[in-house]
Amino acid sequence: MGTMKALDLNENEIAGYFIELDALRESGEINMFGAPKWLQETFGLTKDRATAIFIAWSKTYQGDA
Numbered sequence: 001m002g003t004m005k006a007l008d009l010n011e012n013e014i015a016g017y018f019i020e021l022d023a024l025r026e027s028g029e030i031n032m033f034g035a036p037k038w039l040q041e042t043f044g045l046t047k048d049r050a051t052a053i054f055i056a057w058s059k060t061y062q063g064d065a
Contacts, residue, residue, distance in 0.1 A: 021057045
């Protein structure tokens, strides 16, 4: 999680964003490739921060088929 450290996100913040992203995914509201923009708009994050969070979150689904 080097990227997360570089962006000064602690584990509680990351967990909170992951919970929100999981709920968004389950809702089917948007294509998840739009999630970084959603994070920016919903939480006022920078593009870099939102993208890093999304990438870290999506890695939790590696191996899902």
